Amino acid sequence: xxxxxxxxxQAIESAVDLKMKTRLQQIQEDLYAKKGAGSDFLGWLxxxxxLPDDFLSKIEDTAKAIRDKADVLVVIGIGGxxxxxxxxxxxxxxxxxxxxxxxxxxxxxQVSGEYLxxxxxxxxxxxxxxxxxxxxxxxxxxxxxxxxxxxYMEKRYGDGAAERIIVTTDAEKGALRQLAETKGYExxxxxxxxxxxxxVFTAVGLLPIAAAGHSIRxxxxxxxEAETTxxxxxxxxxxxxxxxxxxxxxxxxxxxxxxxxxxxxxxxxVQEWWKQLFGESEGKEGKGIFPASVVFTTDLHSLGQFxxxxxxxxxxxxxxxxxxxxxxxxxxxxxxxxxLNYIAGLSLQxxxxxxxxxxxxxxxxxxVPQLSLTVDxxxxxxxxxxxxxxxxxCAYSAYLLGxxxxxxxxxxxxxxxxxxxxKKPGF
Amino acid sequence: xxxxxxxxxQAIESAVDLKMKTRLQQIQEDLYAKKGAGSDFLGWLxxxxxLPDDFLSKIEDTAKAIRDKADVLVVIGIGGxxxxxxxxxxxxxxxxxxxxxxxxxxxxxQVSGEYLxxxxxxxxxxxxxxxxxxxxxxxxxxxxxxxxxxxYMEKRYGDGAAERIIVTTDAEKGALRQLAETKGYExxxxxxxxxxxxxVFTAVGLLPIAAAGHSIRxxxxxxxEAETTxxxxxxxxxxxxxxxxxxxxxxxxxxxxxxxxxxxxxxxxVQEWWKQLFGESEGKEGKGIFPASVVFTTDLHSLGQFxxxxxxxxxxxxxxxxxxxxxxxxxxxxxxxxxLNYIAGLSLQxxxxxxxxxxxxxxxxxxVPQLSLTVDxxxxxxxxxxxxxxxxxCAYSAYLLGxxxxxxxxxxxxxxxxxxxxKKPGF
Numbered sequence: 080x081x082x083x084x085x086x087x088x089q090a091i092e093s094a095v096d097l098k099m100k101t102r103l104q105q106i107q108e109d110l111y112a113k114k115g116a117g118s119d120f121l122g123w124l125x126x127x128x129x130l131p132d133d134f135l136s137k138i139e140d141t142a143k144a145i146r147d148k149a150d151v152l153v154v155i156g157i158g159g160x161x162x163x164x165x166x167x168x169x170x171x172x173x174x175x176x177x178x179x180x181x182x183x184x185x186x187x188x189q190v191s192g193e194y195l196x197x198x199x200x201x202x203x204x205x206x207x208x209x210x211x212x213x214x215x216x217x218x219x220x221x222x223x224x225x226x227x228x229x230x231y232m233e234k235r236y237g238d239g240a241a242e243r244i245i246v247t248t249d250a251e252k253g254a255l256r257q258l259a260e261t262k263g264y265e266x267x268x269x270x271x272x273x274x275x276x277x278x279v280f281t282a283v284g285l286l287p288i289a290a291a292g293h294s295i296r297x298x299x300x301x302x303x304e305a306e307t308t309x310x311x312x313x314x315x316x317x318x319x320x321x322x323x324x325x326x327x328x329x330x331x332x333x334x335x336x337x338x339x340x341x342x343x344x345x346x347x348x349v350q351e352w353w354k355q356l357f358g359e360s361e362g363k364e365g366k367g368i369f370p371a372s373v374v375f376t377t378d379l380h381s382l383g384q385f386x387x388x389x390x391x392x393x394x395x396x397x398x399x400x401x402x403x404x405x406x407x408x409x410x411x412x413x414x415x416x417x418x419l420n421y422i423a424g425l426s427l428q429x430x431x432x433x434x435x436x437x438x439x440x441x442x443x444x445x446x447v448p449q450l451s452l453t454v455d456x457x458x459x460x461x462x463x464x465x466x467x468x469x470x471x472x473c474a475y476s477a478y479l480l481g482x483x484x485x486x487x488x489x490x491x492x493x494x495x496x497x498x499x500x501x502k503k504p505g506f
Numbered sequence: 507x508x509x510x511x512x513x514x515x516q517a518i519e520s521a522v523d524l525k526m527k528t529r530l531q532q533i534q535e536d537l538y539a540k541k542g543a544g545s546d547f548l549g550w551l552x553x554x555x556x557l558p559d560d561f562l563s564k565i566e567d568t569a570k571a572i573r574d575k576a577d578v579l580v581v582i583g584i585g586g587x588x589x590x591x592x593x594x595x596x597x598x599x600x601x602x603x604x605x606x607x608x609x610x611x612x613x614x615x616q617v618s619g620e621y622l623x624x625x626x627x628x629x630x631x632x633x634x635x636x637x638x639x640x641x642x643x644x645x646x647x648x649x650x651x652x653x654x655x656x657x658y659m660e661k662r663y664g665d666g667a668a669e670r671i672i673v674t675t676d677a678e679k680g681a682l683r684q685l686a687e688t689k690g691y692e693x694x695x696x697x698x699x700x701x702x703x704x705x706v707f708t709a710v711g712l713l714p715i716a717a718a719g720h721s722i723r724x725x726x727x728x729x730x731e732a733e734t735t736x737x738x739x740x741x742x743x744x745x746x747x748x749x750x751x752x753x754x755x756x757x758x759x760x761x762x763x764x765x766x767x768x769x770x771x772x773x774x775x776v777q778e779w780w781k782q783l784f785g786e787s788e789g790k791e792g793k794g795i796f797p798a799s800v801v802f803t804t805d806l807h808s809l810g811q812f813x814x815x816x817x818x819x820x821x822x823x824x825x826x827x828x829x830x831x832x833x834x835x836x837x838x839x840x841x842x843x844x845x846l847n848y849i850a851g852l853s854l855q856x857x858x859x860x861x862x863x864x865x866x867x868x869x870x871x872x873x874v875p876q877l878s879l880t881v882d883x884x885x886x887x888x889x890x891x892x893x894x895x896x897x898x899x900c901a902y903s904a905y906l907l908g909x910x911x912x913x914x915x916x917x918x919x920x921x922x923x924x925x926x927x928x929k930k931p932g933f
Contacts, residue, residue: 158807158808162808175625188804190769191770191854192830192853193833196832196833197601198602201601216844222845223836226837226844254845258843342616342618355807358811358812359809359811362809362814362815362817365816369817376616377616380586380702380786381585381781381786384914384915385788386916388790388916389788405624414688416681417681419646419653421929421930422930425928434920441919445916488815489811489812489814490807490811492814492868492872493814493868496864496868497861498864500860501848502848504848
């Protein structure tokens with residue numbers, strides 16, 4: 080059975096000791112018995128294995144219809160309604176997309192007037208479909224963006240706009256649910272028992288991913304593989320538990336910041352998704368490890384200095400890819416002015432593997448504990464596996480801290496403050 | 507005289523006390539007398555005011571020639587040879603560039619084979635110019651990328667390639683210097699007394715910025731304004747000193763991480779540039795504040811929870827923009843299902859100002875000290891002012907820590923490790 084390959088520096092081998100194993104086993108028992116804090120939000124836990132085939136077919140049909148009628152899909156959402164599909168799309172898409180491919184753009188994930196205005200201009204002359212994602216339909220940022228985009232679509236397509244707007248929202252209630260019914264928009268559901276940052280395998284993430292032409296069945300196969308594997312395995316051979324245990328061990332020792340490091344820039348939005356997952360799940364009650372990210376080797380010429388020699392409160396987790404999907408081989412030049420001929424024949428992926436080893440050794444000798452998580456390659460199945468792995472490991476990690484992994488009480492604080500300043504009725 | 511507007515929460519007003527003022531004055535004296543640690547690398551300090559007009563004209567002429575003959579400019583560089591121009595270009599360019607504009611792409615800032623292969627494919631059918639930036643010509647990442655791009659250009663353009671390759675390198679020595687002479691490439695100079703992260707106002711940053719059609723004269727006018735203003739002002743009315751002093755005050759109190767927060771996503775590479783500047787300047791001898799960044803309101807639905815309620819070792823610095831270049835106004839809808847009619851008439855920029863206030867209050871009440879730096883708008887002059895402000899403030903900040911702001915000894919460590927693993931002759 081495939082697992083994420085977790086390795087770690089010698090000094091932290093003791094993290095998964097007998098006491099820790101007992102705690103992990105208890106959490107595992109409670110988690111699958113749905114007895115822990117926040118257990119109303121455990122819908123994601125067996126989601127990959129419970130998805131009915133007709134649900135996937137409906138997503139695939141809608142995705143095909145989007146591709147047939149649109150050049151651009153505008154996805155409106157924020158937080159988990161944005162980062163899940165963005166992470167998967169960035170990982171799986173080409174760095175330089177071809178003109179004939181569906182362009183997936185995001186809106187409502189921030190409130191820049193300049194961005195939104197230029198986005199609307201960019202849509203001119205292109206066929207457009209909009210997928211608006213909001214459980215309540217009242218979250219301010221996507222609601223603002225959707226006002227502008229609905230207006231744009233109705234002015235441009237008239238009654239035909241209704242066939243070009245798809246909502247992903249609550250099954251029963253809410254402003255978007257109601258609007259969809261009135262207008263006859265196609266609807267998908269945000270489940271009640273899956274929080275935003277755990278929603279990538281629901282319609283929230285799947286529809287944009289499928290629309291872009293990626294296989295959501297393979298994505299879910301990967302997730303299902305992870306679901307089964309890590310459900311069965313105990314602390315001795317369960318990387319999802321071990322990653323959580325080592326993080327916790329380091330946290331207790333005073334390491335306040337985890338730096339997630341990649342060598343393949345396509346994974347940078349997986350890092351952003353990971354930051355939301357762990358930051359929002361654990362950053363409560365004055366606790367939690369601050370999640371930060373770097374893209375190597377770029378940032379070896381930036382934050383690399385700090386990681387090597389700066390304040391010693393960091394540990395580093397590499398997210399590595401064994402095989403590149405595409406690669407190039409370094410070749411000889413006659414003059415060799417840049418002194419690279421000695422590595423002629425090496426591929427860039429091989430260079431990155433060596434760069435990882437060299438960097439890890441250097442940072443370890445600088446007092447930075449090292450972990451690595453390795454996937455075989457970047458494809459739907461491996462990304463599905465990886466994201467499920469992270470979600471599960473995050474639950475273990477938060478429970479080790481004694482924190483409910485599934486709420487976000489601090490997010491309300493800023494919202495209430497803004498509503499007060501805006502003089503929203505009732506605030 | 508225009509200054510960056512710095513504000514901060516009450517609790518840290520005491521940061522700039524009499525003792526601190528004396529230290530700042532001493533640093534100021536030493537800095538401008540070029541007596542501090544690393545003073546061989548102070549070329550940037552009076553750079554904006556000392557640039558001869560013919561230097562700027564040469565850059566502008568070359569920039570125009572690039573626009574005349576190219577659809578794409580590929581800039582090859584890493585660290586400071588990448589982040590300075592990338593930061594300015596992202597801040598000043600449209601979110602959705604028009605087809606007729608010069609496309610500026612980067613290479614050699616990482617070693618992804620997939621990226622480089624797809625970049626080369628992307629160049630097909632487009633007219634190309636390459637600007638390779640490397641002081642020694644031997645830095646591995648840009649050297650690898652330039653091997654591939656030079657080969658591509660020579661195969662495609664034959665002898666004409668020489669007119670389409672521009673090198674920015676050492677004035678006297680090095681592999682690129684020599685190659686440029688042999689091949690007849692146009693040359694620009696990386697000065698000896700300006701380190702990579704301080705090089706944005708040299709040819710390193712200016713050529714790509716000018717090529718994209720932005721006014722480097724306005725950029726430098728802004729930098730010159732900052733140079734003059736902060737050189738004269740003392741601790742009581744010098745935000746460059748005050749920002750450094752408050753950071754230091756918080757660092758001494760145990761705040762280990764600074765979160766730079768923006769509401770205009772175009773500034774996200776200014777944040778990356780800032781991270782290199784401060785991280786690489788201060789992260790030494792086990793010291794330094796870890797520089798992290800968030801884009802609001804996106805990340806209020808991500809790291810926002812952690813900032814509000816997580817481990818209390820953070821402070822937050824907002825980088826704010828007073829006036830938007832382009833804006834939209836929220837309008838009424840008849841059904842008001844999303845309950846936004848109460849803010850009809852508000853512009854998105856006004857919304858962001860209120861979001862800043864609400865967020866800042868919320869995070870302050872959560873125990874996160876707050877600072878803000880405000881520029882009037884995002885244009886060449888203000889960005890020039892801002893980047894100079896940061897460079898100068900970083901020098902003060904590092905000197906307060908007792909650190910040389912201008913070296914990066916830790917970067918060598920990973921390089922040496924990689925060379926050993928690659929069995930580079932002599933390592």
